[in-house]
Amino acid sequence: MTASGRRLQELKRAVPEVTAEEAFAQQQRGAVLIDVREPDEVAAGSPTGAQRIVRGFLELRIEDLVPELDKPLLVMCAGGARSLFACHDLQGLGYSNVCSVAGGFGAWGSQGLPIEVPRVLSDIERERYSRHVSIPEVGEAGQLTLLESKVLLVGAGGLGSPAGFYLAAAGVGTLGIVDDDVVDRSNLQRQILHTDRRIGTPKVESAVSTLSALNPAIELRSYALRLTSANVEEIFSGYDVVVDGSDNFPTRYLVNDACVKLGIPNVHGSIFRFEGQVSVFWPGYEKRRGPCYRCLFPEPPPPELAPSCAEAGVLGILPGVIGTLEAVEAIKILLGVGDPLVGRLLLYDALSQSFTELAVEPRPDCAWCCEGAVIEEYPDYELFCAVHGG
C-alpha cells in the first residue's frame, strides 16, 4: 500500500464519514456543507447552498465563515479522499463536529441531490480583483456580490467623480449615473471623470466614456435627465444603494424621500469650501434604526445660507475625500461588512485635517420616516425649498 493509502486508512478511523443522503439531511438541519474542490471542479456544479473554500485556503478562511468550533461541518471533495485530509486539519484547528462526505460530489450527484452551478470569477476577473479576493472580508464570494450589485450615482460632478471611479474599479456590476448637466471648463478643477476635450458634452456621456475605459466589463447606465417626483421611482427601483452627490436641496430631499419609500440606503455626502459631511441615511438598516435626511434637517436653509459651490467655491480635492468616503460606505453596505455611518454624521475639515463624528438619531416625529408616517406622494420640491428657504 502506498503511503497516502495507509494515511487514508488511518484517517478513515479518525474522521467520521456520512453518506451523501445523510449529509443532505444534516445540511437541511443547519449543518454547514463545505465543498473544498478546486475552482474548475466547482464551476461544473456544486451542492446547492454549499460553502466553497478551496482546500488550500480552508484552514485560513474557515473561521471567518464558521466562528463556532462546535458547529456541525460536512466536508466534501470529488470522491471522499481530500475531504478526509481536510476534516483532519479542521479537527486540528479545534472543530469538534466534523464529518467527511463519503463518495464526495460523485455520490451526491449520482443520488440526484440538488446541485447548482455557482457563478465563479473568470480568470480575468480573478486577476483584476485579486487584491479584493485576498481580503477575508471580501473574498471570491464578496467580489461576486459586488459584480452582481447595482449602485446609482446621483450626480457626475465633484462627489460622483471619485465615487464613480472607485465603484467601477471595485467591480460594482451595474453603475447608474444621473446628471442633466454638460461638462464646463470650471468643473475640471475637481470633476476628474471629465476631460478638457469633453467640455460641452453631457456629463453622463463623459462619465461612461471614462469609466468604461477603466473597467469595460461593468454595465454603465446613463440617465441624462434631472430627477423629478415623476421619474425618481422608475430610476431608483432595482438599485441596491444610491450615492447622493447632488448639488441642490430639492434633489437632496427627493433622493431622501424616494430612498426611504423604496427602502434603499442613501449614502450622503456634501461639501462647502474646506468642509464636508458624510452619512448614511437608511431607516431600514437591520442592525439599528437609522435616521433619514429629514430627521437631521426637516427643512432646507434659506438661499443666503446655502450658497452653491459655484457661489461659495470649493477646494477641488475636497470632493475627492468626501466622494471616496461615500464609495467606501457603498461598498461596505453591498458587502455587509463593517459598521456603516447609519446614525453617524462624519464631519471633515480639510484645514485642520480632522474628522468629527456626531450622533444623529431618528426623529420620533419625522414627517417622512417615523413609524405611522403615510407616504403617499412626493411634495413639490422646488416649492418646498422655496417656501422654507425663502
Place this chain on the structure above:
Amino acid sequence: MSQATVRIPAPLRSFTGGAAEVAVEGDTVGEVLRSLSEIHSGLKQQILTDKDGVRDFVNIFVDNKNIRSLAGLESPVTEDAVIYIVPAVAGGGS
C-alpha cells in the same frame, strides 16, 4: 459659568469675522448660543427661531450628541465642552 468652544461652520463664518472657533461662557447650550449672538450680531437668527428654538436646517451638538436628544437648549455645558453648529449643506461640487 463654563467656558465652551463653539465650532462655527464655514457657511456661518461671515457672521464671526471668519473665525472658525469662538470661546463663549454659559451653563447651558442656550446661554452659550445667546452669548455668542451678542458677540457676533446676526448669528442668532441663523441658528435660533424667534421662539428660542433651534432652526430646522441647523443642528447643535454638544459633546458629539445632538441637543435634541438631550435637553434641547437647556442641555448643560461642562467646562471645555465643544459645541458644533451643523447646518444643512447642499453642495456636491457640480
